[in-house]
Amino acid sequence: MSALITLDRVSFVYPGADRPALEEVSLRVAPAEVLLVTGETGAGTSTLLLVATGFAPRVVGGRLLGARDIAARRCTVVFSRPWTQLSGLCSTVRDEVAFGPASRGLPRETVRAAAARAMDALGVAHLAGRDPARLSGGELQRVVVAAALALEPDAIALDDPAAELDPAAADALYAALPGIAASGTAVLLATPDLDRAAPVASRAVVLERGRVVAEGAPGRVLDGTTVAVIARAAGCPPPLPLDVPALARRVAR
Amino acid sequence: MTLRDLVLIRLGVAVNLVIGQIVAALLLPVYLDSVGTILVAALVGPRAAIAAGLVSQVLNAVISGNFSWLPFGLVQVVIALYATAAARLGAFRSYATAVPAGLGMGLVAASCSAPISYFLFGGVTAGGVTVVTTVVRALGAPLGVAVASASYATDLLDKTIAFVLVTLLLRSLPRTLATRFPALAR
């Protein structure tokens, strides 16, 4: 299958920064996959998402080196704080989700249909008449993801989408991801929350200081993480914990 | 205008309206309702600053209900242009230049708002200024003098503090953030 996005030895430097945020990263994103990008804070996971989907340097500025080929017709991105991502023009969830396709100038019926499909996919159809400003964080973030999907993108980048959500809302959001990928939108997911992300990811990439240090099936790749190594040394049976809080819980037992 | 300019203008408007809340908590005798406009002038440029000033004026009216002050939007345009010029001349690089530039802004702003206040509203406008006007008038000064002295007194103080505050803000901008504003480098 041909790749949606291909990066070949790509480096990226933010404006005013001394060292590159990404260094010689090579990556292929296939259609309909959930690609997990993980690493410690500052490893460059957010940057990789922006570079892969074409938003860096076009929107944020900076310098890109190496070869990048984005075959995806449309890419979109969602961040952790749902309230920074509202259009501010819409007083109902229905209109907020329809904002993207309406911006493209599509016929009214097409816009409404795309919005309805996206709301169904994220399970927010029952909120259609509500004011986005009055939703809970979890509801709002699912609305934001639905609004991104309504554009019917080939790839969607989710930058730690559940960081501001309570555990139940985070579970609900992650549970929707495989369905999104299956319907034809590649999902690029950056998060340190490996416990939730690993089960839904089809492939994982681990970054360290802007470089790819591991890539492959989530189970295999994440087995090599420091946390997994410690857990194995401590005698934990598989499946191994993937992050420090999970390790602490297992050891405490 | 780019999307980035639009988002920055929106930020400037919000700063204009919300700084007032902080000033009120501190019981300071100023409004500081143009800090956002001045900031946008320094970070983006004149067109964006004018937009920020005018939108703030309209929004202030929508929130307070006091739509009769809309003609003072003209003062916002003058503030935006003056602040852009001051930024390009480097007024925000140090407090030593910000204070005189702020006083100048106060003079210019009052020279615009006093005639509007006198001719359109007979000197009766927003609360604090009008009290000063009334006191000066009661002391025996002609109405024109009363309106002008009240405008100048409040605007000189208000705009000087606003300029010093914007200087402080620009100096505290982290370098990674500062490089994103080409207008700052000029």
Added chain:
Amino acid sequence: MIGYVAGRSILHRAHPYTTLALAGAVLLGAFAMTRPLQVGLLVLGAAGFAALGGGATLRSSAKPALLLALPIWVLLFVLHGLLGPEPRVFFGPVRLSAAGIATALVLGGRVTAIVLAFLTALATTAPHRLVEAMTAGGQPFGRIFLLSSTLTVLPRMRERAALILEAQQCRGLRLGGSPLARLKALGPLALPLVLGALAEVDEQVLALDARGAGDRREGGEGGGGAARRTALDPPRDSTAQRVVRWALLVLVLAAYAWKFRSMRG
């Protein structure tokens, strides 16, 4: 309460441009009128406009309008009536300036008419209908965005200001003291507010860009390029309303022409 009040009156159903044109005409007309009688007629006109909005609108616009105008009336009577020029006339026990009273009536009437008209427009124009009307009318995205989205970010900004105030007080910042001490407290309060907001700018720009907001001029991808936004539920306009709007424009121009002619003559 200032703001939109749902209803089914003729003003609620009118095209938003028509309602705003009426309020705008009152604003511009007010400054063209220089005699108490003229301004009195304008106040009556504004009251008639408010009455078109129905009972609920009248209650939600007339009461705040009067509350806003009241202190201005009081100050006007002090500044112009008590402290106005000679000759004086007696109103019961007080001696007031005759010319000053006329001035106060004109100025107070202006403010009352303007505030009443705009509060009525505000109470009868649903914000999303205005957005839809502007979108359908082909207004640039930036203009719609600035009018509509600035209002929606205010509550969060206010919330954040309150949080910072609380946090800095917990860390020992004192809000009282001499004026200079209070002035110095301004920095630690304003800095985190503004820097925090600036740090969110990139995210907001990316979110808008990713959803195809803005047309070419605003630097967005616009999804399909420079496509014009689709208005999903544009309010209905009519020839009669267009005629009303043009007539208002002509009336305002005529009022100013008449004012300047009588000023010369």
